[in-house]
Amino acid sequence: MAPNDPSFDEIISKIQSCSDTTAVTKTLAPFLNNLSEQVFVARSHGQTDPIDALSPALHSFAYLYFLVYRCKASHGFHPSLLEKVWAFVTSCDGEQVRLASDKALSFAEALVKMATESSQPIIAIRPLAVFIKRIQATPGQLTMIHPLLAKTCLLAQSFKDIIPILDNDISDVNPSLTHIDYKDFLLYHYYGGMIYAYLKKFERAVEFFKLAVSAPAEVASAIQIEAYKKYVLTSLLHYGRVLALPKYTANAVHKCIKLHCIQYTEFAAAYEKRPNSVIKSEFERIKPVFQRDKNLGLVKQCMEALHRRNIQELTRTYLTLSIEDITSTIGLGSEPDGARRVEGIINRMIESGAIFATISHEHTGGMVSFLDDPNQHNNTITMDMINERIQKATAITSNLAAMDQTISTMPSYISKVC
Structure with missing residues (x-):
């Protein structure tokens, strides 16, 4: 501990005295931010662990600080630390954690880092999935941990825990509450589309890639371009054609698609016309591009799907x-x-x-x-x-009505309309 740091007894007493949201924001947060990192990783002279004096449910804000620095300092998982992590993610107060969203993200990143260094990224998946549900204000709220969980699931090739989260459509994007940014939205839907494509749930994959591509943009993101490439291929797989993008898709995105996705649009055009010889010719011509983009597996599935569609057409005649x-x-x-x-x-x-x-x-x-x-x-x-x-459909309609009511009463919206 640094010379200016208070004693463990003083720290624990301070934490335990700040129980309501106002005290946490105005008193506890500045107090904890002024402590050195050593405070959160050290033990007292009696070798008792100060974190054991805290409740992960009642003192979630401070408990999170301890876990962040301990996970960062740890090289690989230790059973005692994993036990504290699990106790926290299963019982923490979501409202308190949202007050320290930057620390929540640091905790999640440190958790993934520990798991990756142990060559077991799968260990971080269940705690992250549970943690997301604890800190969400609503099941459809996007948090800054969503894209990290999706990426970790892809690395570990383990999807059981994220599917219930992916199946809840995002209907609440509130940066002021969760501190998410534009990139979080794009990455979550891009990774989510990849997961659904891997699981051969192509209808959902198309929807996720479409959400990434059609997100508002003044300048197209590289994520949107990559999402569009996969949008084309999953559309062909599921529908046999490329669905038109929503009308509100930004012009900047359309321009970049025309510039950077020429081969994909040409392949799609040949695919929709369906002469086998033309499709095979286009496939062989563009194959190096598909390999470079790591989309060759999806393209091969498109070719297989074409054979299935041709067989289905035969059933209507013979x-x-x-x-x-x-x-x-x-x-x-x-x-x-x-x-x-x-x-x-x-x-x-x-x-x-x-x-x-x-x-x-x-x-x-x-x-x-x-x-x-x-x-x-x-x-x-x-x-x-x-x-x-x-x-x-009823639930979506209710959510949209609630969002419309919220937006229509916002002072910034009223002033703009007036």
Whole structure:
């Protein structure tokens, strides 16, 4: 401890005397900011740990200070420190923590750093996910920790804990409360889109990439350009075409897209026209660009999706076709293992419910019989799905009405309108 620092007893007494928000803001925050870092990592002469005298629920603001500096000073995880981290993230007072949002971000970054140095980034994921839920004022509020959690999940290839967070659409972006910035919004939706794409939830991936691309901008961000490239490919994967961007997308973004995403728009144009020979030619021509951008995996999935769409179109015309005929029709006839690939695609489509068909090998090469959809959509599963969609739409409408009411009563909005 530094010579000018008060004793541990004085520090703990000061912390325990500041329980309400006003005292924390006006008294405790300046007091803690004037202490040296050694205070938060040291133990008293009696070897008792001063942090043990604090409650992570009642003294969350000060407890956070101790954890920040201890996590920064630690090299790798220690069971005793991890125990204190877990006690804090599961019981902390979100309102107190939001008063020290810069320290909350430092704590999250130090947690990830410790986990990464231990070559176990997955260890940081669960605490961060729980921490986000504790400090959010509403489930749809974006915090400065959202993009860090999403990035860590991508590094660890572990997504179970972040999916419930991603599934809650962001409806509350309040920089004055959470100290988030524009880059946080872009990165969260960019990383979130990558996670959904990895999990093959392409509809959600398209939505997340679109939110990043269409965010208000006077100058286009490099994140938006990269998001647009993935937006194109996930749109092709899920819809077979590139959906038009919202009308409110900034002109600066449109200009940068035309300049930096030419190859992607050319590939999409060829893909939507669907002549197999043209698409293959465009793919081979642009392949080095896809490899450079690390999007080759998505492009290959687009090619596979094209074969599935072509097979689906055949079901509308034919009742029975040989695998050899299907292989030739969808453009894989010249490949040595084309028939085997096609049979594998058809089997996967049957298993996923994309088509209804049976494969018979009584004839040489195999015959495929296409069937009608047996689902009449009059069961409880369909009704549950409809009710879920209605409830979600109702919740979104309520949130929008509340946001509209809040904005319309803001003095800055009223003065601008008047």
